[in-house]
Amino acid sequence: MTKPKVLISDKMDPNAAAIFRMRGCEVDEITGKTPEELKAIIGQYDGLAIRSSTKATQEIIDAATNLKVIGRAGIGVDNVDIPAASAKGIVVMNTPFGNSITTAEHAIALMFALARQLPEADLSTQAGKWEKNRFMGVEMTGKTLGLIGAGNIGSIVADRALGLRMKVVAFDPFLSPERAVDMGVEKVELDQLLDRADFITLHTPLTDQTRNILSKENLAKTKKGVRIVNCARGGLIDEAALKDALDSGHVAGAALDVFVTEPAKEHPLFGTPNFVATPHLGASTNEAQVNVALQVAEQMADYLVNGGVTNALNMPSLSAEEAPKLKPYMALAEKLGSLVGQLTTGSIPRISIHTEGAATELNIKPITAAVLAGFLRVQSDSVNMVNAPFLAKERGMEVREIKTEREGDYHTLIRVSVKTEDGERSVAGTLFNNSEPRLVQLFGIKVEAELAGPMMYIVNEDAPGFIGRIGTLLGENGINIGTFNLGRREAGGEAVLLTSVDSAVPAAVLDQACKLPGVKRVMALAF
Numbered sequence: 295m296t297k298p299k300v301l302i303s304d305k306m307d308p309n310a311a312a313i314f315r316m317r318g319c320e321v322d323e324i325t326g327k328t329p330e331e332l333k334a335i336i337g338q339y340d341g342l343a344i345r346s347s348t349k350a351t352q353e354i355i356d357a358a359t360n361l362k363v364i365g366r367a368g369i370g371v372d373n374v375d376i377p378a379a380s381a382k383g384i385v386v387m388n389t390p391f392g393n394s395i396t397t398a399e400h401a402i403a404l405m406f407a408l409a410r411q412l413p414e415a416d417l418s419t420q421a422g423k424w425e426k427n428r429f430m431g432v433e434m435t436g437k438t439l440g441l442i443g444a445g446n447i448g449s450i451v452a453d454r455a456l457g458l459r460m461k462v463v464a465f466d467p468f469l470s471p472e473r474a475v476d477m478g479v480e481k482v483e484l485d486q487l488l489d490r491a492d493f494i495t496l497h498t499p500l501t502d503q504t505r506n507i508l509s510k511e512n513l514a515k516t517k518k519g520v521r522i523v524n525c526a527r528g529g530l531i532d533e534a535a536l537k538d539a540l541d542s543g544h545v546a547g548a549a550l551d552v553f554v555t556e557p558a559k560e561h562p563l564f565g566t567p568n569f570v571a572t573p574h575l576g577a578s579t580n581e582a583q584v585n586v587a588l589q590v591a592e593q594m595a596d597y598l599v600n601g602g603v604t605n606a607l608n609m610p611s612l613s614a615e616e617a618p619k620l621k622p623y624m625a626l627a628e629k630l631g632s633l634v635g636q637l638t639t640g641s642i643p644r645i646s647i648h649t650e651g652a653a654t655e656l657n658i659k660p661i662t663a664a665v666l667a668g669f670l671r672v673q674s675d676s677v678n679m680v681n682a683p684f685l686a687k688e689r690g691m692e693v694r695e696i697k698t699e700r701e702g703d704y705h706t707l708i709r710v711s712v713k714t715e716d717g718e719r720s721v722a723g724t725l726f727n728n729s730e731p732r733l734v735q736l737f738g739i740k741v742e743a744e745l746a747g748p749m750m751y752i753v754n755e756d757a758p759g760f761i762g763r764i765g766t767l768l769g770e771n772g773i774n775i776g777t778f779n780l781g782r783r784e785a786g787g788e789a790v791l792l793t794s795v796d797s798a799v800p801a802a803v804l805d806q807a808c809k810l811p812g813v814k815r816v817m818a819l820a821f
């Protein structure tokens with residue numbers, strides 16, 4: 295088996311390359327490439343490991359003909375075009391916790407730097423000025439910290455600030471009142487935070503809702519003398535308005551680790567009194583860089599070698615331990631999805647994935663993704679478990695997941711139902727010996743069939759002589775039958791035949807089968 299090949303394209307702790315090699319991957323560490331240079335080589339790789347310098351744009355992703363996974367050693371994935379990756383079936387992973395403590399500590403460090411004007415005091419002292427009266431600071435104890443964003447990093451900042459005896463108020467629409475109580479913070483609206491905070495620190499991603507959250511108008515609503523820290527993302531603060539607010543003295547100090555345009559080598563804020571800047575150093579500690587390098591390499595190798603999925607932003611998680619147990623279920627799910635996809639036409643407004651018995655104990659998300667991949671692959675070859683849920687959404691399909699814990703006729707069952715113009719149609723399957731996928735129900739008729747290779751599907755009226763006629767037809771055309779699976783609603787009623795054949799059935803033979811007495815529908819299927 296050829297080894298998966300990984301490119302590390304940003305400076306990363308050497309532990310990452312060591313882990314990839316240990317886990318059976320080949321690794322190239324090539325940093326500092328221009329987008330054009332990266333585009334020229336990316337086609338060779340199965341995995342791309344990055345920090346923030348590499349931009350995985352649509353163009354790079356288009357050129358990445360073999361890429362299966364992009365791993366971000368860090369949190370923010372704004373340098374990855376996730377929709378483009380998803381559309382191409384590439385898993386995007388990050389390491390959401392590895393650098394949170396480090397970044398929270400940087401935010402606290404910048405608050406201290408502002409409270410005591412440390413960078414300016416340092417410059418002045420080392421210039422021999424000894425300006426003791428110039429650098430009057432403020433105490434942090436008893437002050438109110440306004441936290442915008444109370445996720446991983448925000449909650450660590452809150453914890454450290456409470457340790458400093460600050461009062462913490464938090465604005466985060468997704469923060470539950472219970473979690474706020476657990477964190478020891480007061481959940482407030484943004485206007486209340488702006489009105490009350492002596493220090494403000496931002497810890498949200500950059501989204502349409504958070505862009506310019508500290509706009510000119512909102513900066514004007516802050517308390518006079520407020521000090522502001524941004525260690526999250528450039529673009530959360532209107533930089534020009536911040537400059538005006540610092541110049542006017544309304545804002546007493548601001549510290550930015552992140553900028554709208556990075557690297558920020560020139561900036562109108564540079565040189566402004568009470569302004570402190572660091573070059574996106576939030577995650578830059580030895581500990582955090584080892585953490586994220588180890589995590590990203592482990593996660594990517596898990597995916598490339600075992601199919602385990604952790605911390606993916608565009609696919610349900612699937613641990614390396616779960617993967618082998620789920621594998622036969624996913625194979626069954628994909629086959630059932632494919633069968634329904636091949637047997638139904640027209641738009642499908644709803645697809646339901648129903649698990650029964652042992653299957654209900656499993657993580658349903660990968661099963662759903664596999665059903666959707668099988669269903670949609672009938673329409674496009676490039677569909678896989680990563681992009682299928684997005685495509686289903688794009689096509690307006692409602693996806694339902696239903697569990698019935700009690701066992702029916704089978705100890706484990708997956709049923710896939712679709713809503714069509716002619717009503718609800720469903721197929722169901724089980725696993726024989728916990729590993730072999732079998733179809734057991736087809737549109738309400740009991741059958742027992744392995745869905746594999748080329749097959750032929752016939753709906754006919756149950757009548758004597760039919761099996762002989764179809765056998766003769768296939769035989770006369772040199773088509774060897776592998777398995778022959780029959781089912782019927784009742785004696786003399788509607789019957790189905792699913793037969794596996796050693797070679798695909800030509801259209802002319804399908805036409806002849808269609809003309810046999812009592813035949814209602816004939817189709818070639820492939821799995």
Ligand SMILES: NC(=O)c1ccc[n+]([C@@H]2O[C@H](COP(=O)([O-])OP(=O)(O)OC[C@H]3O[C@@H](n4cnc5c(N)ncnc54)[C@H](O)[C@@H]3O)[C@@H](O)[C@H]2O)c1
Binds near residue numbers: 448500527575
């Ligand atoms: N400077 C650095 O080097 C560095 C390092 C690590 C992370 N970061 C950045 O820090 C930020 C926070 O990271 P995290 O790990 O805490 O993320 P997180 O996802 O754990 O937390 C983000 C929080 O923001 C909240 N949020 C979302 N929309 C909001 C809105 N409109 N208003 C208020 N709150 C909102 C979310 O509910 C969530 O609680 C991210 O942007 C990340 O990229 C920067």
Ligand SMILES: O=C(O)CC[C@@H](O)C(=O)O
Binds near residue numbers: 367369370574576577
């Ligand atoms: O890799 C870095 O140095 C920055 C990481 C940081 O921005 C993140 O979002 O994790």
